[in-house]
Amino acid sequence: MNSKPILHRDDPKAEPLVGNVKVTRDDWLNVAMDVLISDGVEQVKVLNLADRMAVSRSSFYWYFKSRQQLLDALLDRWQATNTAALIAQAEAPAETITAAVCNVHRCVVNTALFDTALDFAVRDWARRSGKVRRMLDQSDARRLAALRAMFARFGYEAVEAETRARVLYYMQIGYDLAQLNEPLATRLLLVPHYLYVFTGVEPRPEEIEEFSAYAKRCWEGGSSHEPA
Template sequence: MAMVTENTKKTLNAEDWADAALDAVAEGGLEALAVERLARTLGVTKGSFYWHFENRNALLKVALERWERQQTEDVIARAEVEQDARARIDRLFRGADGSKRAGQLYLAFAVASKDPLVGSVVKRVNERRIRFMVANYTAMGLSAEDARQRAVLAYSVYLGTLQLRRDAPELIPTGPEFHAYMDYISEVLIPGFEARHRASAGPLLAD
């Protein structure tokens, strides 16, 4: 047993467990986050888990932090390299993860938001995304009220597309049509958006 624990300590780290936890939540909701099940998926003993985490909630906390960083803070950081507010918003749209897994994960966390730990992170993520868009819409010259309304509308489009990607993926364009769809979204949601503002980031909702 000591040899197994030593090996797993070297081959798995806390981020491996967090990634496995996020995959489990995406597939089966928060109730799928079970230590024994994750250990089987990773091909290790539960001893590896307890080397890194005190309990399930400790793993959930790290998994939520990883989700928040990858799906919000990193995306915003990439958008912030653009000097123009319109290009920043466009890069945000195109750089956000809109995959089926991303939709499953967000919606699973949203459903479980009555859990204090989950709910606080989901609330913070939503507020951070909206706040970033409001700041950029304001920088384009919109009033505070208009910027807020435009940000909420844009975010609603994103969340709605996540749900479509999960529940009715056949409705989302693919290939060249998808990129035309993204151009249309930017033209509708970004006042004064022109082709010259388009960022070089990868596409939102990668097809």
């Protein structure tokens, strides 16, 4: 889990605030993100956020012109983190297709790369907003395109690359949505079999060992400081 403090003032590594400033723009965004994930977009209100941070709501307008601008900033952050991370992992160098899929699966185990709870919050938001639905559709299309290109890079024909990209992507969405209470050991035991199903190729033992070690570091030691 990511243990980074939500508020700037609670982070011992943060530079001290000066003057009468008690919170930063990122503080507003971080708390808004927390509320979006836990309570839904309807509760992302200026007064609610101000109460959580114990500050005057007037300070909100130092950073945002309106609640809508804050909501837009939340969507921008989602795109710049989750969507960008998945695409970057799909494009990361790899010697084999199974190693490439392991790169993508780093998004599954490292919350600093990809915040699954945020993704689900945005998907729930999209049910209530046509604008967000369109953004989500565009994001899904970009992610799938990156995965399709990943398979094509390793010689898969167009239809097969498209099909395998869809299986990989939508399986992971469903897997996360199921919220399985699955021990780490069980999940890691299945990794080589998942890789074979996704790719039709037997993974190398060293690829499994490297990914398993990475997953254990993320899940047991916290993922916020684990590199991609």
